[in-house]
Amino acid sequence: MIKVLIVEDDPMVSEFNRRYLEQVGGFELIAIAPSVADALHILDHQEIDLILLDIFMPGMNGFDLLAQIRKLGQGVDVIVVSAACDSQSIKKALRYGAVDYLIKPFEFERFKTALSAYREWVSMTKDQEKLSQAELDIRMLHPNPLTVPSELPKGLTRNTLKTVWENIQETKTSSFSTEEMAKRVGISRVSMRKYLSFLTDIGVIEMEVIYGSIGRPIYQHRCLKPESDLIKRYF
Template structure:
């Protein structure tokens, strides 16, 4: 089988230290190649057009403008490259605007290496099997959109039964409610992967949501097993 082509990534980040860290994290994956790094909107626009990367990781706060404005400019010009925001901008308005302009993911600094790897994996999953082809069938379109159809007579696709049991057992053994990040550390999964399994347990009634409000006033999404048979 012919190996998949590498994911060619452009970084648009004005903090050179952060850009180096992100490059190092990305290139831990041998299938990822950072083809360029820009420190401004103008540089990012020029490199995006010259290098034609597969994936652009874009900051919001740049010295000559907003990354959100640059994203809007790209989409208006017909640039359909996958763009993900990696930024300290954590306000809901920025997130909504980024998604409205076609960003497929949004990471709030600081983030984990596992979450960045999950972003790249999501990009790979979105790439059509025949890039440039004129049409997609529904199954391939669902994969590009990230839709997880239910498997006939079993678990949804993307939910492994052995991993599900590990997550369920760890949740039952937890002393009280836990976050997806905490549970992921216990069973060796990324926060996003643990979250996906926990949400499945909520849907099937094996877990419940337990929202807590911290000093910031934002609800923390915690999970609690509804089956305490394994509780210590």
């Protein structure tokens, strides 16, 4: 479970955030802090993985907390939840290392998207000592699922994609070729190549080129994350 601290001085907003958090699996609310001083006290005594942080509060503000966290080198991530929508505030939060920025008021779906993306990243980095370029690109180029294509490319269908993914999951971490997977699923190699290309683009599988002593190179694929939540949005 990802341990969460909500830092918010408005009781109504903190309650909304708490209720939203309860609806997203994999997170445990440790405490709600109405001020930066309270948040620092909690961080000194509790293990926290993620802070949902408001910016403007009486006394020290959210930027002060971000600065203190970075100064101390604490391994805690921050998602800013603020009404501040000016570019300077957003840039400042990102420079301090905020992993996402939610502008109040926001819908539950945007909240869920931010938390789901963070959970996916935590799971990926926890289970593997090393990351491939494809895995890293999902975080660096697509910080959250909103920037990943929301619809399947033209020519792909949900049912076939689901069948392809189920067969890929069965391979676990074993490599497979386009031809091998096409035979398993029962579609042409040309069609399978399109599905594998899409799955590579969204970072749930990777492709590697194996060069033999003679002949053409062999393109092999490997599943990066058999239990990825990212693929489910396309079913």
